[in-house]
Amino acid sequence: MGAATVIALTVGALAGAQSFMGAEAERGQKNYEAKVARANAEAMRQQADLEKRQGIAAQEEVDRERARLRRDYEATSGRNRSLLSSGNVALDSGSALDTLLGNADLFADDMGENRYRHEVVGWEARRKAQLSNWQADVQDSQANWLKRTAGSLGTSLLTGAVTGTMAGLSTYAMAGGFGGAQGGGGMGHVFDGNRSGGVGGGWNRVALGTR
Numbered sequence: 001m002g003a004a005t006v007i008a009l010t011v012g013a014l015a016g017a018q019s020f021m022g023a024e025a026e027r028g029q030k031n032y033e034a035k036v037a038r039a040n041a042e043a044m045r046q047q048a049d050l051e052k053r054q055g056i057a058a059q060e061e062v063d064r065e066r067a068r069l070r071r072d073y074e075a076t077s078g079r080n081r082s083l084l085s086s087g088n089v090a091l092d093s094g095s096a097l098d099t100l101l102g103n104a105d106l107f108a109d110d111m112g113e114n115r116y117r118h119e120v121v122g123w124e125a126r127r128k129a130q131l132s133n134w135q136a137d138v139q140d141s142q143a144n145w146l147k148r149t150a151g152s153l154g155t156s157l158l159t160g161a162v163t164g165t166m167a168g169l170s171t172y173a174m175a176g177g178f179g180g181a182q183g184g185g186g187m188g189h190v191f192d193g194n195r196s197g198g199v200g201g202g203w204n205r206v207a208l209g210t211r
Contacts, residue, residue: 027150030149031147034144037140041137041139041140042136044132044133044139045136052125052129055121055126055128055129058121058122058125059118059122059125062117066114066118069110077103084099
């Protein structure tokens with residue numbers, strides 16, 4: 001093995017090793033990022049579930065408030081009717097009726113506002129959960145892409161080795177290892193037969209000439 005061959009193999013090995021290490025490092029980074037994205041997706045889905053449960057709890061609290069409003073109204077209305085009746089005041093006319101109807105209107109307003117807040121609380125919880133789930137889907141898509149990228153980097157290791165070998169052979173050829181212009185020797189004689197009558201032709205002539 002000549003010096004040029006050693007140089008060629010060395011260059012090829014170095015190029016292949018550099019390509020391998022670079023691809024391995026990048027593949028490891030992509031796999032790590034994929035794991036992070038997957039963990040983020042799971043965290044966002046847990047957040048979405050939490051927001052749904054918080055929304056349900058908030059609506060239940062609004063419902064309890066509505067029940068208190070109803071109890072308070074019924075209690076107040078009952079006391080007013082008792083007081084008015086004890087004073088021999090007619091409940092179906094005059095100021096007594098106005099008082100009772102006024103209280104009923106206020107109660108209706110409170111109940112309407114309560115129902116509205118019930119809907120708003122539920123809508124906000126659903127919106128937040130949907131956003132968290134959407135972000136989870138994005139993270140999942142990112143993780144899938146990173147895993148595919150890491151897989152394609154694995155297939156590029158062979159390409160790197162081939163590239164390194166070709167670089168080494170190119171250097172060897174430039175050094176005259178294949179009978180180039182600089183060396184004029186090397187392995188050029190192996191192909192003499194091809195130039196003079198097919199494979200082995202050159203060797204056959206030499207053999208016949210020496211008999």
